[in-house]
Amino acid sequence: FMIAVLSGGVGAARLLRALGGVVDPSELTAIVNVGDDLVLHGLTICPDLDTITYTLAGLSNEVLGWGLTGETWRVRDELAALGGEAWFSLGDRDLATHLYRSERLARGATKSEVAAELAQHHGVTTTLLPATDDPLATRFTTELGEMSFQEYFVKHHHDVVVTDISFEGAQSARPTAAVREALTSAERIVIAPSNPLISIEPILRVPGIRDLVAQRREDVVAISPLVGGAALKGPADRLMRELGHDVSVAGIAALYAPLAATLIIDEMDAAHAPRVEAAGLKCVVTTTVMADPVHARQLAQAVLA
Numbered sequence: 001f002m003i004a005v006l007s008g009g010v011g012a013a014r015l016l017r018a019l020g021g022v023v024d025p026s027e028l029t030a031i032v033n034v035g036d037d038l039v040l041h042g043l044t045i046c047p048d049l050d051t052i053t054y055t056l057a058g059l060s061n062e063v064l065g066w067g068l069t070g071e072t073w074r075v076r077d078e079l080a081a082l083g084g085e086a087w088f089s090l091g092d093r094d095l096a097t098h099l100y101r102s103e104r105l106a107r108g109a110t111k112s113e114v115a116a117e118l119a120q121h122h123g124v125t126t127t128l129l130p131a132t133d134d135p136l137a138t139r140f141t142t143e144l145g146e147m148s149f150q151e152y153f154v155k156h157h158h159d160v161v162v163t164d165i166s167f168e169g170a171q172s173a174r175p176t177a178a179v180r181e182a183l184t185s186a187e188r189i190v191i192a193p194s195n196p197l198i199s200i201e202p203i204l205r206v207p208g209i210r211d212l213v214a215q216r217r218e219d220v221v222a223i224s225p226l227v228g229g230a231a232l233k234g235p236a237d238r239l240m241r242e243l244g245h246d247v248s249v250a251g252i253a254a255l256y257a258p259l260a261a262t263l264i265i266d267e268m269d270a271a272h273a274p275r276v277e278a279a280g281l282k283c284v285v286t287t288t289v290m291a292d293p294v295h296a297r298q299l300a301q302a303v304l305a
């Protein structure tokens with residue numbers, strides 16, 4: 001049995017951890033967004049890949065929602081004192097990951113190879129696949145002008161009006177052979193409860209991936225990232241509103257209808273189930289908030305049912 005999971009950061013990481021409690025984690029393959037990736041201080045940083053790796057290794061900083069547990073910040077503080085670019089916080093331990101990755105990339109390794117090496121080092125048996133090894137960067141058009149993903153998300157605390165989202169490099173990016181193989185051979189494809197516009201969309205923009213998923217529609221199950229019309233974390237609700245989408249599970253259903261046969265929604269949204277079905281998806285109602293291991297397991301079992 002093999003399950004492929006289209007993955008952003010925290011929401012996907014928690015889902016993968018929960019699924020790994022119900023099936024063998026080695027049966028899971030995460031196809032991970034790289035649109036958030038950035039080069040800073042000459043280092044290549046892959047937030048979603050690292051969030052998943054650290055979470056599955058039991059090393060994630062649950063307070064921050066990113067980075068490592070027990071982190072220290074001496075380098076960042078020194079850099080800030082120098083007047084350097086310190087708005088994007090790199091912890092002392094986390095920095096080792098970025099140094100390792102950047103050196104390997106400079107010597108010709110691919111992001112996929114580095115992701116596998118880091119996963120193996122941390123004892124993570126789930127397969128972690130960047131959606132592409134080619135450059136792909138999510139960019140925002142905002143009231144303050146054009147900016148990169150992390151300028152929008154961290155520097156401006158995703159608190160600016162967005163009028164457009166684009167995916168630089170997407171047209172010439174290629175899915176890796178491992179990604180195509182996973183999407184072709186998986187028994188089930190899961191769309192994690194990640195932001196549909198900025199975590200899942202950049203994966204689907206890699207030419208070929210959207211079609212591969214759509215061809216498997218009967219085996220695709222999506223989990224709504226909106227609960228009671230709001231995102232648990234991050235700007236999904238605000239971005240959907242600003243870009244003209246219905247900010248509800250019905251809006252999620254409309255986005256995923258061509259790709260998924262089933263949408264899992266939270267009990268809080270049960271009244272909207274008929275609207276999901278009207279969009280052409282089977283609707284499963286369960287607890288989707290992975291607040292504790294019991295609820296996370298319940299969601300994992302619903303995904304596998």
Ligand code: FO1
Pocket residue numbers: 008009010036045046047048050051065066067087088089090094150153154
């Ligand atoms: N998020 C923040 O809000 N502030 C930060 O300083 C920050 C640093 C950071 C460093 C490494 C990393 O892997 C992630 C980091 N994040 C930070 C999280 C990241 O910006 C976003 O959570 C994801 O890109 C959104 O999925």
